[in-house]
Amino acid sequence: MRGVGDDERGPCARWARRLDFAFAVALLSAAIPGCGASGPEPAAQVGDLIVVEPALVAPPGGSAALYLRVRNEGGEGDRLIGLSAPIAPHASLHRTRVEAGRATMKAAPEGFPVGPGEVLQLTPGGRHGMLMGIASPPEVGTTVAVTLSFEKAGAVTLQVPVIAHAGPGGGGHEGH
Amino acid sequence: MAFLSLVGLVCSGCDLTGDAEAAERVIWRGRVLSASLPRPQFTLRDASGGRFVFDEETRGRPTLLFFGYTSCPDVCPMHFGQIAAAMRELEGEFEDVRERVRVVFVGVDAPRDTGERVRSWLDHFDPSFVGLVGSPEELQVAQRAAAVPQATRDPGGSDQAYTVSHASYVLLYTSDDQAHLRYAFDTSSEDWVHDLAHVLRGGWRSS
Numbered sequence: 001m002r003g004v005g006d007d008e009r010g011p012c013a014r015w016a017r018r019l020d021f022a023f024a025v026a027l028l029s030a031a032i033p034g035c036g037a038s039g040p041e042p043a044a045q046v047g048d049l050i051v052v053e054p055a056l057v058a059p060p061g062g063s064a065a066l067y068l069r070v071r072n073e074g075g076e077g078d079r080l081i082g083l084s085a086p087i088a089p090h091a092s093l094h095r096t097r098v099e100a101g102r103a104t105m106k107a108a109p110e111g112f113p114v115g116p117g118e119v120l121q122l123t124p125g126g127r128h129g130m131l132m133g134i135a136s137p138p139e140v141g142t143t144v145a146v147t148l149s150f151e152k153a154g155a156v157t158l159q160v161p162v163i164a165h166a167g168p169g170g171g172g173h174e175g176h
Numbered sequence: 177m178a179f180l181s182l183v184g185l186v187c188s189g190c191d192l193t194g195d196a197e198a199a200e201r202v203i204w205r206g207r208v209l210s211a212s213l214p215r216p217q218f219t220l221r222d223a224s225g226g227r228f229v230f231d232e233e234t235r236g237r238p239t240l241l242f243f244g245y246t247s248c249p250d251v252c253p254m255h256f257g258q259i260a261a262a263m264r265e266l267e268g269e270f271e272d273v274r275e276r277v278r279v280v281f282v283g284v285d286a287p288r289d290t291g292e293r294v295r296s297w298l299d300h301f302d303p304s305f306v307g308l309v310g311s312p313e314e315l316q317v318a319q320r321a322a323a324v325p326q327a328t329r330d331p332g333g334s335d336q337a338y339t340v341s342h343a344s345y346v347l348l349y350t351s352d353d354q355a356h357l358r359y360a361f362d363t364s365s366e367d368w369v370h371d372l373a374h375v376l377r378g379g380w381r382s383s
Contacts, residue, residue, distance in 0.1 A: 060300035061293070063249035063337075090337040096250050102325045103251045103344035103361065107332060125361060130249050132337035 043160075047153035048074025049114070054160040056131070058140045064088070066129030066146060066160065070120040079151040080120060081111035087144055088131035095127050105130070111151070140164045201383055202374050205367035206348060206357035208382070215239070215353040216321035220282065220308040223295035228308055230280070230318070231353075238375045239278045239349040243324055245285035245340045246297040251361045255346055256281070260301040262368030270376050274304040277372060282308045284315050284327035285340050322347065350380035 044051040054068035072078060083091050093108045112127055114120035122128045129146070138144050143159040150156075215231050222228045230241075240259065244252035259279060266273040281298055283289025286309070294307035310318065319326050327342035346363070347355040348371070357371065357380075 057249070057253060059249065060253060060297045061246040061248065063247045065249040065253075090334070094250075094339075098344045098361070100325065101343055101345060102341050104341040105250070105330060105339040124250060124254055128250060132247070132249075132333075 043068070044148075044156045044158035046148075046150060046156035047078075048072060048076075049078060049150060049153050049156075051148065051156065051158060054146070054158060055163045056138070056144055056146070056160045058162050058164050059131075059134055059137050062132065062134050062137075064131045064134060064137075065124070066131065067122045067124060068129075068160075069122070070114050070148075072114045072116055072118050072120075075116050076152065077113060077115045078153050079111045079113045080148060081151050082149040083129045083146055084149075085131050085144060085146045087136075087138060088134045090132040091146075092130055092132075093127070094130045096125050098125075138162045202378075202381060203383070204357055204374075205363065205371050206359045207345075209356055209358060212354040212356045213323050213347065215349045215355070216241075216318070216323075218314075218318035218321045220310040220314055220318055221291060223291040223298075223307045223309075225291060228306070230308075233306075234278050234280070234349065235353060236351050237276060237278050238351060238372065239280060240346050241280050241282070241322060241349065241355075242346045243282045243284050243319055243322070243327060243343045245283055245327070245342065246289050246293050247285060248340070248342075251344060252281075254361050255359075255363070256298070256301040256305070258363060258365040259346070259368055260305075261365035262372060263302055263304075265365065265369050266372055266376075269373065273372075273376070274302075276376060279305040280308060281305060282310075282315065282318060284319070284342050285329075286310070286312045286315060287335075319343070348375070350375055352380055354380070356380050356382075 040052050042050045042052055043054050050071040050073060052069050052071060054066065057065050057067070066083065070080060080093065082093065085091050093111055095106050095108050097104050097106060108127070112120050140162050142162050144162055145157055146160045147155050147157040215235065217231045219227055219229045242252075242255060244255070263273060263277070263279070270276065279302070281294065283294040289309050291307070291309050294309055298305040298307045316326060324343035324347070327340055330339045330341055333339065344361050346359040348357045348359065349355045359367070
Protein backbone atom coordinates (compact mmCIF):
# COMPACT_ATOMS: atom_id res chain seq x y z
CA MET A 1 0.00 0.00 0.00
CA ARG A 2 0.99 3.58 -0.35
CA GLY A 3 2.65 5.15 2.63
CA VAL A 4 0.89 7.69 4.76
CA GLY A 5 1.84 10.39 7.17
CA ASP A 6 4.24 13.23 6.99
CA ASP A 7 6.83 12.73 4.36
CA GLU A 8 9.50 14.91 3.00
CA ARG A 9 8.21 15.13 -0.53
CA GLY A 10 7.09 18.43 -1.90
CA PRO A 11 3.57 19.65 -1.37
CA CYS A 12 2.58 19.11 -4.99
CA ALA A 13 3.63 15.48 -5.00
CA ARG A 14 1.86 14.99 -1.72
CA TRP A 15 -1.33 16.56 -2.91
CA ALA A 16 -1.21 14.69 -6.19
CA ARG A 17 -0.82 11.43 -4.31
CA ARG A 18 -3.64 12.23 -1.98
CA LEU A 19 -5.81 13.17 -4.90
CA ASP A 20 -6.68 9.58 -5.58
CA PHE A 21 -8.77 9.86 -2.45
CA ALA A 22 -12.27 10.83 -3.33
CA PHE A 23 -12.30 12.30 0.12
CA ALA A 24 -9.46 14.62 -0.65
CA VAL A 25 -11.03 15.48 -3.96
CA ALA A 26 -14.07 16.64 -2.07
CA LEU A 27 -11.84 18.67 0.18
CA LEU A 28 -9.78 20.20 -2.53
CA SER A 29 -12.30 20.78 -5.24
CA ALA A 30 -10.72 21.14 -8.64
CA ALA A 31 -7.73 23.32 -8.16
CA ILE A 32 -4.45 22.34 -6.58
CA PRO A 33 -3.11 25.63 -5.37
CA GLY A 34 0.58 26.20 -5.41
CA CYS A 35 0.91 23.66 -8.20
CA GLY A 36 -0.69 25.73 -10.93
CA ALA A 37 -0.77 29.29 -12.06
CA SER A 38 -3.73 30.39 -9.99
CA GLY A 39 -4.63 29.42 -6.47
CA PRO A 40 -7.97 29.38 -4.71
CA GLU A 41 -9.49 32.35 -3.00
CA PRO A 42 -7.87 33.00 0.37
CA ALA A 43 -10.27 32.12 3.17
CA ALA A 44 -8.43 34.42 5.54
CA GLN A 45 -5.23 36.35 5.83
CA VAL A 46 -3.22 37.47 8.81
CA GLY A 47 0.05 39.25 8.14
CA ASP A 48 1.79 37.33 5.39
CA LEU A 49 -0.08 34.13 6.11
CA ILE A 50 -2.83 33.08 3.72
CA VAL A 51 -5.28 30.41 4.80
CA VAL A 52 -6.82 28.47 1.92
CA GLU A 53 -9.49 25.84 1.55
CA PRO A 54 -10.43 25.19 5.13
CA ALA A 55 -12.88 22.35 5.69
CA LEU A 56 -14.44 20.79 8.74
CA VAL A 57 -15.58 17.24 8.24
CA ALA A 58 -19.13 16.89 9.52
CA PRO A 59 -18.72 14.85 12.63
CA PRO A 60 -20.83 11.74 13.05
CA GLY A 61 -19.48 11.58 16.61
CA GLY A 62 -18.63 14.46 18.90
CA SER A 63 -15.26 15.10 17.28
CA ALA A 64 -14.48 16.82 14.01
CA ALA A 65 -11.29 17.19 12.04
CA LEU A 66 -10.24 20.50 10.56
CA TYR A 67 -8.21 20.52 7.36
CA LEU A 68 -6.71 23.51 5.61
CA ARG A 69 -3.51 24.96 4.22
CA VAL A 70 -1.54 27.97 5.28
CA ARG A 71 0.75 29.66 2.78
CA ASN A 72 3.50 31.84 4.17
CA GLU A 73 4.19 34.61 1.69
CA GLY A 74 6.48 36.53 3.98
CA GLY A 75 10.20 36.35 4.57
CA GLU A 76 9.97 35.08 8.12
CA GLY A 77 8.90 31.76 9.59
CA ASP A 78 5.85 31.45 11.79
CA ARG A 79 4.04 28.71 13.61
CA LEU A 80 0.41 27.64 14.03
CA ILE A 81 0.16 27.22 17.77
CA GLY A 82 -3.50 26.71 18.47
CA LEU A 83 -7.11 26.94 17.48
CA SER A 84 -10.47 27.47 19.09
CA ALA A 85 -14.09 27.31 18.04
CA PRO A 86 -17.29 28.31 19.86
CA ILE A 87 -18.96 25.00 18.87
CA ALA A 88 -16.38 22.86 20.68
CA PRO A 89 -15.24 23.04 24.30
CA HIS A 90 -11.93 21.39 23.35
CA ALA A 91 -9.81 22.23 20.34
CA SER A 92 -6.24 21.25 19.67
CA LEU A 93 -3.67 20.49 17.04
CA HIS A 94 -3.07 16.81 16.38
CA ARG A 95 -1.14 14.50 14.19
CA THR A 96 -2.25 11.03 13.11
CA ARG A 97 0.51 8.46 13.04
CA VAL A 98 0.36 4.85 12.01
CA GLU A 99 2.91 2.57 13.63
CA ALA A 100 2.83 -1.20 13.56
CA GLY A 101 -0.75 -1.23 12.34
CA ARG A 102 -1.97 1.09 15.07
CA ALA A 103 -3.37 4.53 14.42
CA THR A 104 -2.47 6.98 17.14
CA MET A 105 -3.48 10.56 17.52
CA LYS A 106 -0.76 12.66 19.05
CA ALA A 107 -1.43 16.11 20.39
CA ALA A 108 0.99 18.67 19.02
CA PRO A 109 1.03 21.42 21.66
CA GLU A 110 4.22 22.79 20.11
CA GLY A 111 2.21 23.55 16.98
CA PHE A 112 3.23 23.29 13.35
CA PRO A 113 5.87 25.52 11.76
CA VAL A 114 5.39 27.25 8.44
CA GLY A 115 8.64 28.59 7.03
CA PRO A 116 8.97 31.53 4.64
CA GLY A 117 7.59 30.58 1.23
CA GLU A 118 6.27 27.30 2.61
CA VAL A 119 2.82 25.77 2.80
CA LEU A 120 1.62 24.13 5.99
CA GLN A 121 -0.88 21.42 5.23
CA LEU A 122 -3.46 19.99 7.56
CA THR A 123 -4.71 16.93 5.71
CA PRO A 124 -6.59 13.67 6.32
CA GLY A 125 -4.33 11.13 7.97
CA GLY A 126 -1.66 13.68 8.88
CA ARG A 127 -1.58 16.93 10.77
CA HIS A 128 -4.99 18.30 11.54
CA GLY A 129 -6.96 20.43 13.89
CA MET A 130 -9.39 18.63 16.14
CA LEU A 131 -12.56 19.90 17.73
CA MET A 132 -13.83 17.67 20.52
CA GLY A 133 -16.92 17.52 22.68
CA ILE A 134 -19.23 19.07 20.07
CA ALA A 135 -22.73 18.98 21.55
CA SER A 136 -24.76 19.81 18.47
CA PRO A 137 -23.04 18.79 15.25
CA PRO A 138 -23.13 21.43 12.53
CA GLU A 139 -25.05 20.76 9.32
CA VAL A 140 -23.27 20.04 6.09
CA GLY A 141 -23.29 23.13 3.92
CA THR A 142 -23.15 25.55 6.82
CA THR A 143 -20.04 27.24 8.13
CA VAL A 144 -18.43 27.25 11.54
CA ALA A 145 -16.26 29.98 13.04
CA VAL A 146 -12.75 28.84 13.90
CA THR A 147 -9.94 30.99 15.26
CA LEU A 148 -6.38 30.07 14.38
CA SER A 149 -3.50 31.39 16.48
CA PHE A 150 -0.08 31.97 15.04
CA GLU A 151 3.01 32.63 17.11
CA LYS A 152 3.98 35.84 15.34
CA ALA A 153 1.12 36.88 13.09
CA GLY A 154 -1.46 36.54 15.86
CA ALA A 155 -5.01 35.28 15.67
CA VAL A 156 -7.43 35.16 12.79
CA THR A 157 -11.03 33.98 12.73
CA LEU A 158 -12.44 32.38 9.63
CA GLN A 159 -15.67 30.75 8.55
CA VAL A 160 -14.99 27.11 7.76
CA PRO A 161 -17.37 25.21 5.46
CA VAL A 162 -18.74 21.98 6.92
CA ILE A 163 -18.30 19.20 4.39
CA ALA A 164 -19.59 15.66 4.34
CA HIS A 165 -18.02 12.29 4.43
CA ALA A 166 -18.66 10.32 1.33
CA GLY A 167 -21.68 8.83 3.07
CA PRO A 168 -25.38 9.05 2.26
CA GLY A 169 -25.78 12.11 4.44
CA GLY A 170 -23.06 13.64 2.43
CA GLY A 171 -24.43 14.32 -0.94
CA GLY A 172 -21.96 11.67 -2.18
CA HIS A 173 -19.20 12.73 -4.43
CA GLU A 174 -19.00 9.60 -6.63
CA GLY A 175 -16.31 11.29 -8.34
CA HIS A 176 -13.34 10.12 -10.25
CA MET B 177 -9.77 -25.99 -28.76
CA ALA B 178 -6.10 -26.70 -29.34
CA PHE B 179 -5.39 -23.21 -28.12
CA LEU B 180 -7.41 -23.75 -24.97
CA SER B 181 -5.56 -26.96 -24.15
CA LEU B 182 -2.33 -25.16 -24.65
CA VAL B 183 -3.43 -22.48 -22.22
CA GLY B 184 -4.38 -25.27 -19.84
CA LEU B 185 -0.94 -26.77 -20.10
CA VAL B 186 0.89 -23.51 -19.69
CA CYS B 187 -1.31 -22.58 -16.78
CA SER B 188 -1.43 -26.00 -15.14
CA GLY B 189 -0.36 -24.48 -11.84
CA CYS B 190 -3.21 -21.98 -11.86
CA ASP B 191 -6.68 -22.40 -10.53
CA LEU B 192 -8.14 -22.38 -14.01
CA THR B 193 -11.87 -22.72 -14.03
CA GLY B 194 -12.19 -22.38 -17.76
CA ASP B 195 -13.56 -18.90 -17.34
CA ALA B 196 -11.29 -16.43 -19.06
CA GLU B 197 -11.91 -13.83 -16.40
CA ALA B 198 -10.98 -16.17 -13.58
CA ALA B 199 -7.62 -16.78 -15.23
CA GLU B 200 -6.94 -13.07 -15.30
CA ARG B 201 -4.36 -11.96 -12.81
CA VAL B 202 -5.67 -9.95 -9.88
CA ILE B 203 -3.44 -7.27 -8.47
CA TRP B 204 -5.10 -6.61 -5.16
CA ARG B 205 -5.22 -3.06 -3.91
CA GLY B 206 -5.22 -4.28 -0.33
CA ARG B 207 -2.06 -5.52 1.28
CA VAL B 208 -1.76 -9.29 1.02
CA LEU B 209 -1.05 -10.80 4.46
CA SER B 210 2.02 -13.01 4.66
CA ALA B 211 -0.09 -15.54 6.56
CA SER B 212 -3.87 -15.55 6.27
CA LEU B 213 -5.97 -15.09 9.40
CA PRO B 214 -8.98 -17.30 10.12
CA ARG B 215 -12.39 -15.67 10.55
CA PRO B 216 -12.31 -14.99 14.29
CA GLN B 217 -14.66 -16.37 16.90
CA PHE B 218 -15.99 -13.75 19.27
CA THR B 219 -19.32 -12.62 20.64
CA LEU B 220 -20.32 -9.00 21.12
CA ARG B 221 -23.63 -7.11 21.22
CA ASP B 222 -25.25 -5.37 18.28
CA ALA B 223 -26.79 -1.92 18.53
CA SER B 224 -30.09 -3.24 19.86
CA GLY B 225 -28.37 -5.30 22.55
CA GLY B 226 -28.67 -8.69 20.84
CA ARG B 227 -25.83 -11.22 20.98
CA PHE B 228 -23.80 -11.22 17.79
CA VAL B 229 -21.62 -14.29 17.28
CA PHE B 230 -19.25 -12.96 14.67
CA ASP B 231 -18.14 -16.16 12.96
CA GLU B 232 -21.66 -17.60 12.83
CA GLU B 233 -23.29 -14.42 11.60
CA THR B 234 -20.75 -13.77 8.87
CA ARG B 235 -19.54 -17.26 7.86
CA GLY B 236 -19.02 -17.79 4.15
CA ARG B 237 -19.63 -14.16 3.30
CA PRO B 238 -17.13 -11.52 2.30
CA THR B 239 -16.80 -9.47 5.50
CA LEU B 240 -15.02 -6.24 6.31
CA LEU B 241 -14.01 -5.94 9.97
CA PHE B 242 -12.77 -2.75 11.59
CA PHE B 243 -12.05 -1.81 15.18
CA GLY B 244 -12.58 1.92 15.68
CA TYR B 245 -14.44 4.40 17.88
CA THR B 246 -17.21 6.86 17.28
CA SER B 247 -15.33 9.90 18.62
CA CYS B 248 -12.60 9.29 16.06
CA PRO B 249 -12.36 12.35 13.83
CA ASP B 250 -9.85 11.28 11.19
CA VAL B 251 -9.07 7.62 10.47
CA CYS B 252 -12.46 6.00 11.14
CA PRO B 253 -14.61 8.41 9.10
CA MET B 254 -12.09 8.19 6.28
CA HIS B 255 -12.35 4.41 6.14
CA PHE B 256 -16.13 4.35 6.39
CA GLY B 257 -16.73 7.20 3.98
CA GLN B 258 -14.72 5.35 1.34
CA ILE B 259 -16.34 1.98 2.06
CA ALA B 260 -19.83 3.49 1.92
CA ALA B 261 -19.06 5.15 -1.40
CA ALA B 262 -17.73 1.85 -2.74
CA MET B 263 -20.90 0.01 -1.71
CA ARG B 264 -23.04 2.53 -3.56
CA GLU B 265 -20.92 2.11 -6.64
CA LEU B 266 -20.92 -1.70 -6.43
CA GLU B 267 -24.73 -1.67 -6.37
CA GLY B 268 -24.60 -1.02 -10.10
CA GLU B 269 -23.06 -4.41 -10.85
CA PHE B 270 -24.16 -6.32 -7.73
CA GLU B 271 -27.66 -5.27 -6.79
CA ASP B 272 -27.59 -7.41 -3.65
CA VAL B 273 -24.13 -6.28 -2.54
CA ARG B 274 -25.43 -5.29 0.91
CA GLU B 275 -26.76 -8.81 1.50
CA ARG B 276 -23.63 -10.44 0.18
CA VAL B 277 -20.98 -8.28 1.85
CA ARG B 278 -21.07 -7.59 5.56
CA VAL B 279 -19.36 -4.51 6.90
CA VAL B 280 -18.74 -4.71 10.65
CA PHE B 281 -17.58 -1.85 12.88
CA VAL B 282 -16.58 -2.66 16.44
CA GLY B 283 -16.66 0.32 18.81
CA VAL B 284 -13.60 -0.19 21.02
CA ASP B 285 -14.19 2.82 23.28
CA ALA B 286 -16.46 1.07 25.78
CA PRO B 287 -17.32 4.10 27.96
CA ARG B 288 -18.52 6.21 25.02
CA ASP B 289 -19.39 3.72 22.29
CA THR B 290 -22.90 2.71 23.30
CA GLY B 291 -25.01 0.62 20.93
CA GLU B 292 -27.15 3.63 20.15
CA ARG B 293 -24.19 5.84 19.42
CA VAL B 294 -22.48 3.27 17.21
CA ARG B 295 -25.74 2.81 15.32
CA SER B 296 -26.21 6.50 14.66
CA TRP B 297 -22.53 6.85 13.67
CA LEU B 298 -22.86 4.04 11.12
CA ASP B 299 -26.21 5.30 9.80
CA HIS B 300 -24.30 8.37 8.74
CA PHE B 301 -22.45 6.14 6.27
CA ASP B 302 -24.69 3.17 5.45
CA PRO B 303 -27.56 1.75 7.51
CA SER B 304 -26.67 -1.77 6.35
CA PHE B 305 -23.36 -1.70 8.23
CA VAL B 306 -23.27 -3.71 11.45
CA GLY B 307 -22.16 -2.02 14.68
CA LEU B 308 -20.92 -4.02 17.65
CA VAL B 309 -20.16 -3.04 21.23
CA GLY B 310 -19.03 -4.84 24.35
CA SER B 311 -17.40 -4.57 27.76
CA PRO B 312 -13.68 -3.77 27.84
CA GLU B 313 -12.98 -7.47 28.48
CA GLU B 314 -15.18 -8.64 25.59
CA LEU B 315 -13.55 -6.11 23.29
CA GLN B 316 -10.11 -7.35 24.29
CA VAL B 317 -11.11 -10.92 23.50
CA ALA B 318 -12.49 -9.87 20.12
CA GLN B 319 -9.35 -7.96 19.16
CA ARG B 320 -7.15 -10.85 20.26
CA ALA B 321 -9.27 -13.27 18.24
CA ALA B 322 -8.92 -11.07 15.16
CA ALA B 323 -5.16 -10.69 15.79
CA VAL B 324 -5.25 -6.89 15.64
CA PRO B 325 -3.36 -4.55 17.98
CA GLN B 326 -5.31 -3.85 21.18
CA ALA B 327 -6.93 -0.42 21.36
CA THR B 328 -5.95 1.79 24.29
CA ARG B 329 -7.02 5.18 25.54
CA ASP B 330 -4.33 7.76 24.86
CA PRO B 331 -2.87 9.68 27.77
CA GLY B 332 -4.15 13.20 28.34
CA GLY B 333 -7.53 14.69 27.58
CA SER B 334 -10.51 14.52 29.89
CA ASP B 335 -13.21 11.88 30.34
CA GLN B 336 -15.32 13.68 27.73
CA ALA B 337 -12.54 14.42 25.29
CA TYR B 338 -9.82 11.85 24.76
CA THR B 339 -8.49 9.92 21.83
CA VAL B 340 -7.96 6.20 21.39
CA SER B 341 -5.20 4.32 19.58
CA HIS B 342 -6.55 1.41 17.62
CA ALA B 343 -5.89 -0.88 14.65
CA SER B 344 -5.56 1.36 11.62
CA TYR B 345 -6.61 -1.16 8.99
CA VAL B 346 -9.71 -3.02 7.83
CA LEU B 347 -9.53 -6.81 7.49
CA LEU B 348 -11.36 -8.49 4.62
CA TYR B 349 -12.53 -12.07 5.16
CA THR B 350 -13.45 -13.94 2.01
CA SER B 351 -15.82 -16.87 1.43
CA ASP B 352 -13.08 -19.32 2.49
CA ASP B 353 -13.39 -17.77 5.98
CA GLN B 354 -9.88 -16.41 5.92
CA ALA B 355 -8.55 -12.87 5.80
CA HIS B 356 -5.88 -12.66 3.14
CA LEU B 357 -6.00 -8.89 2.75
CA ARG B 358 -5.92 -5.80 4.90
CA TYR B 359 -6.57 -2.18 3.98
CA ALA B 360 -4.72 0.86 5.27
CA PHE B 361 -6.63 4.03 5.88
CA ASP B 362 -5.62 5.67 2.65
CA THR B 363 -7.64 3.07 0.74
CA SER B 364 -9.90 4.88 -1.71
CA SER B 365 -13.43 3.89 -2.67
CA GLU B 366 -12.01 2.98 -6.05
CA ASP B 367 -9.62 0.50 -4.42
CA TRP B 368 -12.53 -1.03 -2.50
CA VAL B 369 -14.68 -1.32 -5.61
CA HIS B 370 -11.83 -3.03 -7.41
CA ASP B 371 -11.08 -5.61 -4.73
CA LEU B 372 -14.67 -6.28 -3.65
CA ALA B 373 -15.80 -6.79 -7.23
CA HIS B 374 -13.07 -9.43 -7.66
CA VAL B 375 -14.04 -11.08 -4.38
CA LEU B 376 -17.71 -11.12 -5.36
CA ARG B 377 -16.99 -12.57 -8.79
CA GLY B 378 -14.34 -15.11 -7.96
CA GLY B 379 -13.47 -15.14 -4.26
CA TRP B 380 -9.94 -15.03 -3.01
CA ARG B 381 -7.01 -16.05 -5.14
CA SER B 382 -3.42 -15.28 -4.46
CA SER B 383 -2.86 -13.22 -7.59
